[in-house]
Each structure stands twice: as C-alpha cells, then as structure tokens.
Amino acid sequence: MAFARICFWALLCAAVPQDIAAAHAIDPVRETASWGWTAFTVASLALSAWLYARGLHRLWARAKAGAGIRRWQAAAFAGGWMAAAAALLSPLDHWAEELFSAHMVQHEILMLVAAPLVVLGRPASAFLWAFPPGGRRRIGRFLASPWWLATRRPFAHSLGAWATYAIVLWAWHAPVLFEAATFRDDVHALQHVTFFGAALLFWWAFLDAGHGRAKDGIALVANFTTAVHSSLLGALLTFAPTAWYAPYLETAGHWGLTAIEDQQLGGLIMWVPGGMVHLIAGLVVGARLIGQDGFRPDRQKPLAHRAGGGK
Template identity: 45%
Template structure:
C-alpha cells in the first residue's frame, strides 16, 4: 500500500491546485467568493473520486466499515477546509491583506493537509477506477523507482527540510513579491506549500517513522516556522511591496500592522499545532514505560 502513495498524492495535488489570488476584482470592494473553474472543478473531481471509491469499498466489505467512516469524516473535513480556504472570501481578501493571505496558508498547511493525510484517501480513490486501470496504477506505484522515490520524499528529515525551505524561500521579499505579481509564480508558491505540507504530515504519521524522530522533526518545525513568524511580528517596516502599496489594509490596519498580525498567525498557531502534535507522539512513546 505504501507504494501507491507517491502516485496517489501526485493525483490528489493535481486534482486540488492552489492557484494565485489575483482575480482581477477591485480592491475597494468587499471580497467575494472565488468560483474559478480551475479551482472548483478539481476540488469536485477529488471529492467525486473519493466518494465513488468509498462507496465501492463499503459495498465490497463490511469488515472495515468503522475505518471507512473515520476516513470519510477526516477527508470530508479536510476537503471542506481546503475548499473554504480557496473558494471563500478569504481567498480574495488575500489580495489586499497579508494577514488574510497567511491565514489561508495556515488553514491549508496546518489543518487541511494533516486531515487529508490522516484520512488515507489514496487507496479509496484508487477504487474509483475500473478494475483494469486500477491494477495498472497499482503496478506503476509498486515499481521500484516510484516506491524508492516515495520513501525518499516522505523520509521525515527530508520532508521537514523541504517544508522549512519552502516557507523561508517563498517568504523572502524578492520571491514573495514575484508571486504576488505573477499568477504562475503564485500558483507555484501555493502548490509548493501544499505539496511540502502533505509530504511532511505523511512522514510524521507514517508507521515506519520512529516516534522520537517524528517528535524531533515537529519541534524543529515549530521553531523554524515560529522564528520566521516572530521576525515578521517584530518588524517595523513592511517586507513586501505588493502589500505596502495599500495605505491601509482591511479594518484600518497599516501595512506594518497587517504584517505583524500575519507573523503572529504563523508564529503562535503554527507553533502550537506542531508542538502539540509532538507532545501527543511523546506521550504515546512514554506510555509503555508507565503502564
């Protein structure tokens, strides 16, 4: 089953693209819903594939009914969070507010991604295909090259470094301003956040990852992302020209205040989620010693 994951995550990411914020809407109007077919249709495709696969599996066997219901609940919640981040007015609000932009990223990386990983949707989605294509996809995923690539990409240290690199590189002023000014760059930014978050949480939840290693990677991620958020929170001047051009952000905030709130959103919730997950893993690791 592990061999299916790399090909499956590629399918899921391709089905749920996180495109740029620039919708062309006037910035003096209240943000509205983003019903872009390039976002809406792939989201519906991912949901449809999971629903069809889940129905076939549930009809095939009742032995895993509880697990299937749990998987559906987690996938549904993660899908709703991801869809809300990409389609709701929050998505368009990110055009003019760095804090709104950051909140969208946090929803994708800290809530949607781990829920999608915990739902283990790839095996379920595989059953949406007819028997012939399903076997061919499974054989492709089991190929040594694909399986080896997945083990490398989902290794805890690699996934941790990849996510940290994506966060720090894309928040460098030059790259971030480039992403704000070009839809292709912005799509690459969002996709890199989603992909690295999926890889990171896959590594943290993998059975082959030692609990101590997972806890250490989570703590390191909490420190690395928290440090970046703290730098933003304590900055006295705006980092990004794309947001600095607005005299006042929503709610009467200046660009610096808007950036400071964005930094706090990265620093505090991000740190709490990663540190909390590390504590849960450490508790499980120590439980046998106190039994």
C-alpha cells in the same frame, strides 16, 4: 454518495462569493488569469471529492461501512477538503491580495488544517479504489516499480519531508518570491500548490510514523524543529522594523492598518496558532511513543521480579 453532493454544494457556495467579490477588479488581464486559477481549483477539488466518494463507496460495498477506511477518517477527509475549499475559493482569497495577514490565514489553513485532515482520511486508499480492478492493478505495478520507489523514498522519510517543508516555507517568504506571487496568478497558484504539497508530505510522514520507536522518535524531532523554525519566521515577521513586502504598503490602508501592523498580525498568526498545532501534534506522538511496549507498566514487572531476587 451524500458526501459528493455535500462537496458540490460547498463548491457552489464558496465560488459564488468570490465572483461577487471579484466584481470590483479593475485589471481585466489579472481577472482573466484569476478565473483560470479558480477554474483549476474548482476542477481539482471536484475531482478529488468524486474520486474519494467513489472509492469509499466501492470499498465499503465489499464489507461493512468502516472497513479499510473508518468513518472518522472519512469525516477527517471531508473536513480537510472543506477547509481547502474555504481557503482557496472563499472571499479570503481576494482579501489576501490586500492584506498580508489574510494571506497568512490562507496559508495556515492549507498547511496546518486542510493537509493533516486530508492525510488522516487516507485518500490514497480511497482514490485507488475509485478505479476498476484492472486500473488498480496497473497503478499498483507502477507504484511498486523500482524507479518510483527510489524517487519517493527521500520524500517519504520524515527527514526528507521535513526538509521539503522547511525549504518551501522559507523560500516563498523571501520578498522576491512572495511579491511575485502577489503580482502573478500563475506564481500564486504555484505557491499554493507547493505549500499544500509540502504540507501533505510532512503530515503524511509524521502521521504515518507509528511503526516503531525509531520512526516515532524521528517524527517527533522533525515536528519539534518544524515548530521552532516556523515560529522563528513568525517572530521575524512580527518584530521586523520595516515591512518586507511592497505590494501591501498601500493596500493594507484600505483596511485601516499600516503595512507594518498588517505584517505583525500575519507574523503572530504564523507564530502562535501555527505553533499550537505543532505542539498538539507533538503531544499526540509523544503519548504514542510513551505508550509503546518498552514503556508499559506490565513490561516493568519482570525487572521488579529480578530485582527482588527472583521471588
């Protein structure tokens, strides 16, 4: 259970700086709402760490360590969990209230670092094993029910996950919704939940696509077009002649930036590092696609043999 202890101390260290940074807040209503969101975040992170550690312990107790979930996958989940904790509980969360660029860093960590690492850790398997046998059977029956399969099918497909990710990303960057998230903590919480949830769907469909050339091909196209439209959004933010979001018109000055400079920096953060993540992911799946049976050199030998007249 060392992973659970590490998670506890990470939560403690991440939460303390936020409380210190919140000491300058002048709006008691917003501060109370912010603490409610923080408590929900801490509880969610703690529960996920406990479920994963408990399930992993039970799974590995049945066989040698690494069975079902490999050590590197457990390490990936831990890395993704700590990235999410850093994005949501560190002072970055408070800086995002004054800097659009900090807000972009927070979102990029959630969607392009934490989400894919968590998916690589196979949390569904670990969470399922956290329950006793009777509970696992009931959950299994629920997940196998026709109505649940029909509900999840559109989102489990690469195209459905792609569409969900695109809609969530673009909708929340519309000024009316983005500004609502800066003024109201409940809307801000909803923004983070939908960003992270859409990213989990996207990376789950993308990273789980290695079951045939067709699925890998669709995933590759979905990833490429996601890189294109998210980079386009970053470029629009970077080259916009005016600032899109009114709340940062005054607060960016606290950091020695104008609102338009802050927005340009945030656009570049979405455009360049975000594009690099999708590029790397695309190269990985592209290499997997090329390495499948139809492209292996040993499968080309019969063709050469036939071309030589069967000799």
